[in-house]
Amino acid sequence: MQTPTATRSSRPSAERLGASAATERAEAVVELMVLHATHQKRGIDARLRHLPELTQGPFAAFDTYRLLERAELRLRRGDKPTHRLPNGRVLGTELIALEKGGAVRLVASISEPGGSAFLPLLEVRAQRGQRFIVAGQGYLRGILVLVLTLMPAAAER
């Protein structure tokens, strides 16, 4: 599992404040699952059986889903954690706001290795426990399917 890295923070770094990033409380946690969809006729990875979406709509066009990696993106306002994807692109995330009622507003983007934007902007509002999917990037005779789940508050320790 690849560890997400925080970049371009507008806050003083945790190290300068004498606290490690690991002990810093996240305001929201997004679980990222990176799937590889292909036509290899190998079925759906047993670890993905809880995702009925993979048999729906355009996802049903692929018969094979493999879990490539799972990672946690720990979000705090002012931080912009990133995660390098298997195709070399970089997924960026940013917590924008915590709204009344528990909704979380966050921004995601995907950048090319050279820094240019592939998906310049995706802003969503989600409740904890909800997930959304970003799919379609080409990868090794298939596509990448990114499943992003806003974790329950208990994950923000």
Added chain:
Amino acid sequence: MTVSDETLMLFHDGELDAERARAVKVGRLHHAEVTARLEALALLGDAVRLWVAETGVDTAVERRQAARRVGRRRALGAGAALFAAALAVPGAVTALGRAGVDNAPPDPVLSTHGESVAAPGPVAVEAVDFGAHPGAVFQVEGAAKSETTVVWLDDANSDSHAL
């Protein structure tokens, strides 16, 4: 050979003028990249048609509801156009730049404690910019009959080829 997404989409839909269609046919014969992109368009179209057939998104009301969920940045983006063609009614698809997507959940409602709580619904896409690639926003059925928001990117120009 450089062929734009728009040209390929029009070719795929049989709407390209004869002269440019001949050029694409020649390109398909001599450039594997053109063939791969056309195959990607065809597969994406098949997938959408399958989805429409499975979900029965066919009545005017359902089509309007689905269309509201579809966003596209460019008027003739290949993938978005296919989704839009499958889902949208004329004039119902919102063209996006850095713009909001009309799939936001209903206004918050008050809980029994007087606090504002979000009404149940899928993740709302507040804004999306697909950049140079066509894309679409839609929803599929998730666990427990809930709806899961999907942001689909057409990456047919990728070196690794999307499909």
